[in-house]
Structure formats: C-alpha cells, structure tokens
Amino acid sequence: MAHPPFPGRRRFLAATAALCVAGALPWQRAFAAPCRPDGPWIPGDDFLAELPRLMQAFAVPGVGIAVVEDSALAWSRVFGVGNVETAAPLDARTVFETASLSKPVFxxxxxxxxxxxxxxxxxxxxxxxxxxxxxxxxxxxxxxxxxxxxxxxxxxxxxxxxxxxxxxxxxxxxxxxxxxxxxxxxxxxxxxxxxxxxxxxxxxxxxxGPAGMRDSSYTWNADLAARSVFGHRAHDEPGEGLPPQMFREQWNAALPVAEHWGKPLSAWKYEDAERALPEVMKRARPGLVTVPGDLLANAAASLRCTVQDYARFLARMVQRQPRADWEVAEATRQAMLTPQIRVPGRWTEKGLGWNLESTPAGPVFCHAGSNGGIFKNFVVGDARRRRGIVVLTNGGSGGFVYQRVVRAATGLDLLSHDV
Structure with a gap:
C-alpha cells in the first residue's frame, strides 16, 4: 500500500479542489479542478481537446469515457483506435476488456x-x-x-x-x-x-438483460472478437508488434471446441472447461492454456463491454428512485458501499466489491482494473450526488490517462490511484 507523500496532502487537495480556474491559461483550465463541487462530471471541452495529445504521449491508442448524472447514463465518448496495426477507429459499439472492473459487477x-x-x-x-x-x-x-x-x-x-x-x-x-x-x-x-x-x-x-447492458459478456464469441479492442504495451516498455492477448488467444483456441459441441462459451461451466482442456491444449501455443480456469469466464477479470454499458451498471450503484424489482434492495446497495473491515493505517476502505475513499468533497466508491499490463481502467462514483465516471483504455500506460480524466472531470486527486 502506498501512503500519501506528506501529512498535509489532504489539506492541500482540499484547498486546490476549491480553486477557481477562470483566470488560468487554456492548458491550465483543461487540467484543473472544476469550480463547482456539485457540478457535472462530464469532462470539459478544453480537456477533451487535449486528450489526444495525452494519449499519444503515453502510447494509449484508445479511450472510452462515460458519465452518470442523476442516476442515468448522461454522456459518453470514445477516442482513438482499437488496434494500432489496423487503425480502425473506435465507435459506440466498441467493446473493452474491463479487467478487474469485472469484480464490482460480479x-x-x-x-x-x-x-x-x-x-x-x-x-x-x-x-x-x-x-x-x-x-x-x-x-x-x-x-x-x-x-x-x-x-x-x-x-x-x-x-x-x-x-x-x-x-x-x-x-x-x-x-x-x-x-x-x-x-x-x-x-x-x-x-x-x-x-x-x-x-x-x-x-x-x-x-x-434487465439493465439494458446488451453489449456485455464475461466470455467470447465471434461478434465480441470483431468488436473488442486489442491491448498495447506501456509507452516505456520495449517490444515490436502487438503483445500477447491472453483472453483473446485462450478463447480463440477454445471456440472450435465450443462450435463442435454446439455449446457456446457463454454456457460453459467448470466441468465443460475441464472436459475441453485436453483438446484446447493441442490447439493453443505452449503454456497458454494449462488449467480449466483458462477457458472459463472469469468473475475477477474477463468482463468485456462498451463504456456505455459499464455506466449503465454504475447507475445502479448510486441513489435512485424508483428502483426496479430485480435490483438489489436499497439496504443491500448501501451495504456494498459501507466499510466491511477495518485495517489500521489504510487510507482507503473495502466495501463489498468496491473500494471506498473519503475525499474533500465527500465519500466515493471506486475500482481500478489492469489485465496483462496492456489494459488499464478506472471507475469512480459519488452515490449521494447520484453520479459517476468510468474510463476504459487499451494501453499499458492507460493509468496516466485515466488519472488525468478523473481529475479533470471530478476535481478529485484520489488516493485510490496509488493503492
């Protein structure tokens, strides 16, 4: 766990979050905190104009951002490409690998x-x-x-x-x-x-289904393969061409078995993966597939979805009325966002599926995601103000980008970026 570099960091953040940027230079306005603590978390035009430069600086080819306001998806944009080798631009149906952002959904x-x-x-x-x-x-x-x-x-x-x-x-x-x-x-x-x-x-x-998350899955099929971004190395990591794409490669090796059985990967349980393992190992490169879990949906890491779909889930975690019968009970939602274990010396707490942090603007819940060093993602929500933001990237240095997106949109410099 990383600790704040000096004891007054929170006082410093509280002071800087309150600063108005009306008199700042354009590049300063793009990255500074908003003047209104209760203002929307939609990134400003100045920042969005600078975002492609940030992506280029950190070799992050693609970024998706979606914002929840008033308990509903309010805004979303995608930037860049899903694969630097094909340069195909992202669009509203592009599917990202969310990595550990899978955990709160599960x-x-x-x-x-x-x-x-x-x-x-x-x-x-x-x-x-x-x-x-x-x-x-x-x-x-x-x-x-x-x-x-x-x-x-x-x-x-x-x-x-x-x-x-x-x-x-x-x-x-x-x-x-x-x-x-x-x-x-x-x-x-x-x-x-x-x-x-x-x-x-x-x-x-x-x-x-009930939440309208039509482009979400923990597994793989031909349609998802065609719409899914590829991961890319960090800007300071050597290497030529695309790095290994673990889930993509494992599931592509398993797809022929699923097709032969007439049973899609989305329907596989552990016993199916166990039965398929010998055949898939013959098809895969050495070391790629070693245990049934390599072929199975992974609650901790394998969710892929559009950035809009993740925001639709995020909207279920903030205060909302009325609530549908299929949603968790209000007391249950609150329990997920309540500290569940106290460990002395931590700056952040654990809820049920979420990290919890106190900020100068009040409590937030959040989670980061990283798969294979080539996908970096982040989500943060303010349940009381009924808002949130999710940032999905396909680059190993995506953390440098999503931190700047979150700071520009929310005015918060979260300790959760560092723990």
Missing part, C-alpha cells in the same frame, strides 16, 4: 442472490462447493462470500503455477486485506452450483 450478482436467500454471505464457501484445486488447510473452512467481496480471504491474487500448485490461504481469513482474484473465481464456482447456470448465463438473466 459482486452485484452475488448481492442479488443474497437478497433472494440463495447464498448466505457469512456461510463457509466449502459447505457450498469445494473446488478440486483447493489444498488442505483449516483456514479454508472459515472463508465466506463476505470475505471474498471485501478481500479478506487470505488467499493469493493468483497462483504462480495453477497446474501444480494447490490453493491455500496465506493469511488468517478476516484479519487483513489480501487482494485475490482466486477468491472471486471460487465464489463464481459456488454460484454455478447454487444456480445451475454459468456465470454469463446468470449475469445475462439477472443484470445485463
């Missing part, structure tokens, strides 16, 4: 099922389902869905050698924060058992 599904009594957030996961790759450790019996969503399972983020390494906790559950994608996948397999559906089937039925 958390919403978990909370829907908790509202319905399908899962108890505080019941041990091993009682619901024990994956074959779990090791033997007494702490495993204490891990719950709440631990997964607040990152207190003690499990590693990802095993270094999943084909030979068993999954066990590295710390006592419930005692500290250990960011873990493995934990989210375990909870995903629990939901498979409880609902009888694949992850994508459950998401389409309970969230994507």
């Amino acid at each position: 958390a919403y599904l978990v909370m829907q099922l908790a509202d319905q009594g399908v899962i108890d957030l505080d019941h041990p996961l091993v009682d619901y389902h024990r994956p074959v790759y779990l090791g033997e450790h007494p702490w495993l019996a204490r891990i719950t869905a709440r631990d997964v969503l607040r990152h207190s399972t003690g499990l590693p983020n990802w095993r270094a050698a999943p084909a030979t390494e068993k999954l066990v906790p590295l710390a006592e559950p419930g005692t500290r924060i250990d960011y873990s994608g493995e934990a989210f996948v375990w909870l995903q397999l629990v939901l498979e058992k409880l609902t009888g559906q694949s992850l994508d089937e459950a998401m389409q039925a309970r969230l994507f």
Whole structure:
C-alpha cells in the first residue's frame, strides 16, 4: 500500500479542489479542478481537446469515457483506435476488456442472490462447493462470500503455477486485506452450483438483460472478437508488434471446441472447461492454456463491454428512485458501499466489491482494473450526488490517462490511484 507523500496532502487537495480556474491559461483550465463541487462530471471541452495529445504521449491508442448524472447514463465518448496495426477507429459499439472492473459487477450478482436467500454471505464457501484445486488447510473452512467481496480471504491474487500448485490461504481469513482474484473465481464456482447456470448465463438473466447492458459478456464469441479492442504495451516498455492477448488467444483456441459441441462459451461451466482442456491444449501455443480456469469466464477479470454499458451498471450503484424489482434492495446497495473491515493505517476502505475513499468533497466508491499490463481502467462514483465516471483504455500506460480524466472531470486527486 502506498501512503500519501506528506501529512498535509489532504489539506492541500482540499484547498486546490476549491480553486477557481477562470483566470488560468487554456492548458491550465483543461487540467484543473472544476469550480463547482456539485457540478457535472462530464469532462470539459478544453480537456477533451487535449486528450489526444495525452494519449499519444503515453502510447494509449484508445479511450472510452462515460458519465452518470442523476442516476442515468448522461454522456459518453470514445477516442482513438482499437488496434494500432489496423487503425480502425473506435465507435459506440466498441467493446473493452474491463479487467478487474469485472469484480464490482460480479459482486452485484452475488448481492442479488443474497437478497433472494440463495447464498448466505457469512456461510463457509466449502459447505457450498469445494473446488478440486483447493489444498488442505483449516483456514479454508472459515472463508465466506463476505470475505471474498471485501478481500479478506487470505488467499493469493493468483497462483504462480495453477497446474501444480494447490490453493491455500496465506493469511488468517478476516484479519487483513489480501487482494485475490482466486477468491472471486471460487465464489463464481459456488454460484454455478447454487444456480445451475454459468456465470454469463446468470449475469445475462439477472443484470445485463434487465439493465439494458446488451453489449456485455464475461466470455467470447465471434461478434465480441470483431468488436473488442486489442491491448498495447506501456509507452516505456520495449517490444515490436502487438503483445500477447491472453483472453483473446485462450478463447480463440477454445471456440472450435465450443462450435463442435454446439455449446457456446457463454454456457460453459467448470466441468465443460475441464472436459475441453485436453483438446484446447493441442490447439493453443505452449503454456497458454494449462488449467480449466483458462477457458472459463472469469468473475475477477474477463468482463468485456462498451463504456456505455459499464455506466449503465454504475447507475445502479448510486441513489435512485424508483428502483426496479430485480435490483438489489436499497439496504443491500448501501451495504456494498459501507466499510466491511477495518485495517489500521489504510487510507482507503473495502466495501463489498468496491473500494471506498473519503475525499474533500465527500465519500466515493471506486475500482481500478489492469489485465496483462496492456489494459488499464478506472471507475469512480459519488452515490449521494447520484453520479459517476468510468474510463476504459487499451494501453499499458492507460493509468496516466485515466488519472488525468478523473481529475479533470471530478476535481478529485484520489488516493485510490496509488493503492
């Protein structure tokens, strides 16, 4: 965890957030904080005019931005290209790889099922389902869905050698924060058992369909392949041509098997991926596919969608009336945005699926995403003011861009950019 560089940083941010920029030079106005704390989070024209220069400076070929105001998608734009080799421009139907922005969306599904009594957030996961790759450790019996969503399972983020390494906790559950994608996948397999559906089937039925998120999926098909951006190296990373595209390559190797079976990847559960593994390994380059999880939708990392679709989800997390029957209960939404574990010395807190931060303008919820060092994304919301912004990029240096977008749009310099 990174700490503020000096004790007065928050006082400094509070002061600078209040500064009016009316007398500033054009480039200063483009990057300075808004004068009105309650103003909209739609980036200003001066900043948008500068954005292509920023993208070029940091070798980020494509950026998508969408803004929620008054609990609804209010504005969206895409900039640049999805693949520098083809130079095909982005458009409103371009699909981004959201990386760890997948986690809050999955958390919403978990909370829907908790509202319905399908899962108890505080019941041990091993009682619901024990994956074959779990090791033997007494702490495993204490891990719950709440631990997964607040990152207190003690499990590693990802095993270094999943084909030979068993999954066990590295710390006592419930005692500290250990960011873990493995934990989210375990909870995903629990939901498979409880609902009888694949992850994508459950998401389409309970969230994507009702929320109008028509261009969202945790898996892969020919249409998504044609509309999905490619990831690109960071501006200071050496290399020629496009870097490896992990999910794209893994799923392209699995598609022929899915087509032969007549069962789309979106319908695959763990047992399907397990059965397909030997055949897909024959098709894939060495080392690309080693375990069934390489072929399965990934609750922690594999959501891809348009930037507008992500904003439609974000709109469900802020205060809104009326609420549809399929949405989580209001008390549940508030619980997702309430600190769930206290760890001394942290500047940010963990809700259920979200990071929480106090700012000079009030509390916000947020999450960052990074896949393979070639996709960098960020989302932040202000539930009380019913607004939010999501920035999706296809470059390894996308963090340098999304931080500037968020600062220009919101006036906030978030500590969550650094932790």
